[in-house]
Amino acid sequence: MKMKEEKFYTARGYELLDKDSSTLTPSMEDYLEMTYRFTLDKPYTRISDLAAALNVQPPSVTSMIKKLAEMGWVTYEKYGLVVLSAKGREMGAYLLERHSIIEEFLKLIGVKADMVLEQTEKIEHYLSCETVQSIKKLLQLFEQQPGLRKELQEVQGQ
Structure with missing residues (x-):
């Protein structure tokens, strides 16, 4: 390759x-x-x-x-x-917002509840502002179109 x-x-x-x-x-x-x-x-x-x-x-x-x-x-x-x-x-406001966005994203994609906080803490420091904003837009899309969340859950077998 x-x-x-x-x-x-x-x-x-x-x-x-x-x-x-x-x-x-x-x-x-x-x-x-x-x-x-x-x-x-x-x-x-x-x-x-x-x-x-x-x-x-x-x-x-x-x-x-x-x-x-x-x-x-x-x-x-x-x-x-x-x-x-x-x-x-x-900066504190941004950091808390970033944390919340990543936490919500991990919940959306089906990360187990007992792992969400730890995974959020590990991931949040390594994403650019642009990436966080893209994730935020994706979350907004799922919020505006609840059918998408249901589809995702079906694909995940939940």
């Missing part, structure tokens, strides 16, 4: 190609998304809240929040509150 003239990379290779110093890592995205989730109810969150929600130790949260603060995503005072900056709120 003859291969196309495309350049292939490992998953890590693609990460490195897309990386610059202002890029959020997957872990940073997780912290920012969770911070945003907490700030939907109140304008701030605490290190202990993030540690419990993300199943990590408070010193790990403090370290990450300091990095996010240096990048301008949050403000943080030692032993104080974590508050999203304007760009942090905007």
